Amino acid sequence: MQQELKSQLTKQQIVQEAFTLFYEKGFKTTSINDVVKAARLTKGAFYHHYKNKEQLGLEVIELKVRKRVYDGMILPLSDAGNPMEILEKTFLNRIKSFPFYDKQNGCPMNNFINEIGNYETAYQSALKHIVETWKAALITLINRGKNEKCIKQNISSEAVAVYLISAFEGIRGIRKLYNDDDILNQYISGLKLYLNQLKA
Amino acid sequence: MQQELKSQLTKQQIVQEAFTLFYEKGFKTTSINDVVKAARLTKGAFYHHYKNKEQLGLEVIELKVRKRVYDGMILPLSDAGNPMEILEKTFLNRIKSFPFYDKQNGCPMNNFINEIGNYETAYQSALKHIVETWKAALITLINRGKNEKCIKQNISSEAVAVYLISAFEGIRGIRKLYNDDDILNQYISGLKLYLNQLKA
DNA sequence: ATAAAAACATACTAGTTGGTATTTTTTATA
DNA sequence: TATAAAAAATACCAACTAGTATGTTTTTAT
Known part of the structure; x- marks a missing residue:
């Protein structure tokens, strides 16, 4: 033992x-x-x-990368409360709470995706699984928001979820190029604007 | 000679x-x-x-990556016509016109950013320069749209520009994980929704 | 025609890579 | 306490890495 x-x-x-x-x-x-x-x-x-380096990479994704996204971006979505506020809080809090180290190094998942996303099937599906879980959690929350009349009815929950994830992952990469938070603050403004437009 | x-x-x-x-x-x-x-x-x-591999990398960024983004995403922005339509057309056309090869391999710029974006100053500034040029062109167009009363006045052009770029680069990475275009179509829906909300 | 210089080829180095074969150490059990 | 098995260390390998030193060929200037 x-x-x-x-x-x-x-x-x-x-x-x-x-x-x-x-x-x-x-x-x-x-x-x-x-x-x-x-x-x-x-x-x-x-x-x-x-067995080899690939297996280590997969285990790092499974145990570390996945947990990170799960704890930071997925779990908070299932909190009780106004869906619109949860959405705002989750994205904004996460971005704002990043230490310099995390801003400089970007998103671990996005780094993996862009470094080994293509032509490595095992990595692809491991990473895809994380994205899909995230997306599903967002859709659930957005649908709840629609039911509770705080999110517009005539929008596609899927489309909003994908657009939110895309922009978040995109800015995590772009931020790496800069030495200050200006671009991040502009992203935050853009995100707030976007979220406001979803409100019923 | x-x-x-x-x-x-x-x-x-x-x-x-x-x-x-x-x-x-x-x-x-x-x-x-x-x-x-x-x-x-x-x-x-x-x-x-x-001189070395680094110099080649920089020249590839300067001559190929930059040109690609410039021709595909920046130059079309300075066309004459309704700014809102140009915005839509540029982003949607670009996404829709990608061959399978380009969908599978993602955005060359984004790949570079996420692979060597951090701690390599020379690459950082070369890539940042492309992003800044893109951003500036978007801001110019959005401002023109505001002047011509087809884009809402009370939004930050910078924020919209950054959010558009982020989402575009983000989805180029995420698409690499999938074997079909579903996620891309969801992004397109999300983008259309976003753009519609900017209209005055 | 010839000499210099530029373009390119060949052969090499020292260091690193992922991975293996073998040995030593630690732990569990009889 | 002897023994088997698991954990970890040592020593190694062939292939590959960026880069260099030294050639050979081609072009250009005189």
Whole structure:
């Protein structure tokens, strides 16, 4: 039992360090040597727990990237209260609460999508699953807003959800190019404007 | 004179093949060997024309990526006609006219941004320059729309410009995860909705 | 015609990559 | 306490990386 615990702890350590490195310097540019060095382990230990680098990447997406999006952007959507306010609060709070580090490095999911999104089926579906979950949660909330007469009836919930996600992921990338928050504040203005126009 | 022409032709060939490879498989993952092989040249030839890989990357951004965004998304904005219609036409036409290849591989600029956007100053400013040019062109058009009373007065042109760009770049990445155009059509619905709400 | 210079090719280096084979250490169980 | 199995370390490999040194061919100027 203690052995299994140790094994899990080691894997956790590897995944944690890998996530940080992938986030900061990209998946392709991070070597297994980088990861085991950061985790203060050796290659032998790594390849005892993981078949190859791809499997590590998938586990990082599954355990870290997914959780991040889930906790930050999906879970808050199921709170009780005015759907329109929840929508605003979730997007704005998230953007505003990012530390400099997160602004500089962008969205871990978006980084993965744009670095290895194409032609790597396993990654594609892992990332797609996160997006789909997010989208579904947004649609549910928007539909609730329609039912409760605080969101316009004649708009497509799906379209709004996709447009919200797109703009959010887009700005996370674009922000990386800048050294200040001006562009982020402009995005926030644009988002507020957009949300206001959805109100019934 | 003939020599200079030959030199320019070789460089063009290199930049062209490099752009394609960077687009298809990423900047970091494409080796100089890949590039010279595609251009049917040798390493000696490459390093005669370019100082290093970074310089090639910058030239690809400057000559290819920039032109692509300029021709597809910026130049059409300065057409004569109803600003609102131009806005709609430019974004929708562009999205709808992408061949499968372009949908699968995403936006070359966005790929660069998310792959090497952070901690590489030279790339940052090259890419930022493209975004800024795009943004400025959008603002000009939106302001014209306000003057001509076809766009609401009480909205921030900057905010709209940034939100439009963000969503566009965002969906180009997200589309990479899918095998069909459903998500793209939902984006288009969302975009139409958004644009309609700007009308005066 | 010839010498210099530019364009390009060949062969190489030192370092890194993902991954493996083998050995040592730790842990669980009899 | 002996033994098997899991965990981790060491040492290694072939392929690949960006870049260089040194050639050879082609073009240009005189």
